[in-house]
Amino acid sequence: MKFDYDLFVIGGGSGGARASRISAGEYGARVAVAEESRMGGTCVIRGCVPKKLMIYGSQMPGEAHVARGYGWREAEVGAFNWPFFRDKLARELNRLEAAYTNGMVNAGVDTYKQRARIVDPHTVELADGSRFTARYILIAVGGRPSWPGIKGQELGLVSDDLFTLDHLPGKVLMVGGGYIACEFATIFNGLGCKTVLAYRGDRILRGFDEEMRLHISQQFIDTGVDLRLNTTPVELEKDGEEIRVTFADGTQENFDDVVFATGRRPYTNDLGLENTGVAIGNRGEIIVDEWSQTSVPSIYAVGDVVDLVNLTPVAIRAGHNFADTVFGGIPKPCDFSLVPSAVYIRPHELATIGMTEEQAVERGPVDIYMGGFRPMRSMFAGEDTRSVMKLIVDVETDVVLGCHIFGPEAGEMLQMVAVAMGMGATKADFDRAIALHPTVAEELVTMRKPMRRAGEVPPATERHSAVS
Ligand SMILES: Cc1cc2nc3c(=O)[nH]c(=O)nc-3n(C[C@H](O)[C@H](O)[C@H](O)COP(=O)(O)OP(=O)(O)OC[C@H]3O[C@@H](n4cnc5c(N)ncnc54)[C@H](O)[C@@H]3O)c2cc1C
């Protein structure tokens, strides 16, 4: 059968852009991409990139504080000019969007700036009614914020809305306890907004190492974020210019803005999947094997839509492996068992890879190496914030199973740890490395004795009485 294209990609975000560029540019496949919004997708337009720039913007008052501690006694940041920042951010995102589009066009990819639906396992229909056939279809449609389903929720915002606000809220309620809630609590707090972080459970960042969760909670408290645990909003109402929030315990409080950071869901609705027989899970995620292939042989899926590890480098790797496998004749299955990630909060961020202590203990005995210290840079400035590093080491094999770093620019350090751990590094390998002095990172190779063998962790209340 003759097809219009070898590959039709739905979604021009991290996964779709990489797959199409490599398939066409490196392997000469005839490729088209449909994108209903802006090329670059979530990461570039309304995720990682603008978020990280906002994090940098929000840390400037802290930098001025450090500068004063180093003798720049008059250092002040003054008032934050949100319209200046927002408009500059918009120009930067336009630049990146153009770079993404050009990258695809230069690779020979046909781009359609329209929504696409699947008609059958080899046919895609665009919003204007045009239809194209393809040997393969790659679904890379990403995810969308999910709303909590409470009364009046339409008065609230989601992360997509936060990069184009008319003005910053004087007082904001962040709802949720995951990556987005924590990162935007840091941002709003740093930019001078009174920030309340409401989480329904008793400790934020579920799934992360328990000890690290405590340090992050403590940092929020220390930096002035009003952290409210076991707190759930149940209704939003308009009250003049403000939003009145009713919480599950019956209390009410007014905010200028309420932001729901209550998770994201695969964006598979109205995609025409029912025309194909592609198997989906109960969250709407597309089920794929290690080759990113769905239950229909001509249809593949990568990125957040498969809801495995919802991070940009994972979507990119899956997209690249797809192109190598299907068009390059280089079979590359996806293995996402060791993925680093970071929660970009300030002043210290959390970067993590591998097992948490809790996961490791399930598997067998482990030694816990931990270092806690005040980094030279901030300590001299008169700050008290402590860095914490934690290595989880298999007692039997000496292999490092997990690494968790809470410190300044921790993500920058962890990337290199990911290389070592990917090679199966043991604690002895870490020890053999000569320290690079004076750095924060040297602590990683100078932790000589285990702090404990797992299972002997003191109760949380003894470690951090300030956190409930
Ligand atoms: C606020 C925020 C911050 C984040 N920060 C980080 C971070 O710091 N580090 C990190 O690794 N990850 C981060 N992420 C996650 C990261 O953005 C995603 O994992 C990544 O973008 C997923 O890529 P993707 O290709 O699967 O989907 P996306 O990038 O979402 O791309 C999907 C594209 O498909 C388009 N589309 C959808 N349906 C159709 C259709 N039917 N027809 C045509 N086009 C369609 C969409 O418009 C979109 O452009 C963040 C996410 C958010 C929301």
Ligand SMILES: NC(=O)c1ccc[n+]([C@@H]2O[C@H](COP(=O)([O-])OP(=O)(O)OC[C@H]3O[C@@H](n4cnc5c(N)ncnc54)[C@H](O)[C@@H]3O)[C@@H](O)[C@H]2O)c1
């Ligand atoms: N730095 C990064 O790498 C980064 C940053 C942002 C987002 N991301 C990716 O995007 C994904 C989505 O981020 P997220 O923070 O929205 O999701 P998340 O899954 O990390 O956190 C969602 C939070 O909302 C809470 N929640 C869910 N439903 C709720 C409800 N009805 N009421 C109250 N609380 C509720 C959950 O308990 C959880 O704390 C992340 O899982 C991650 O994969 C990554």
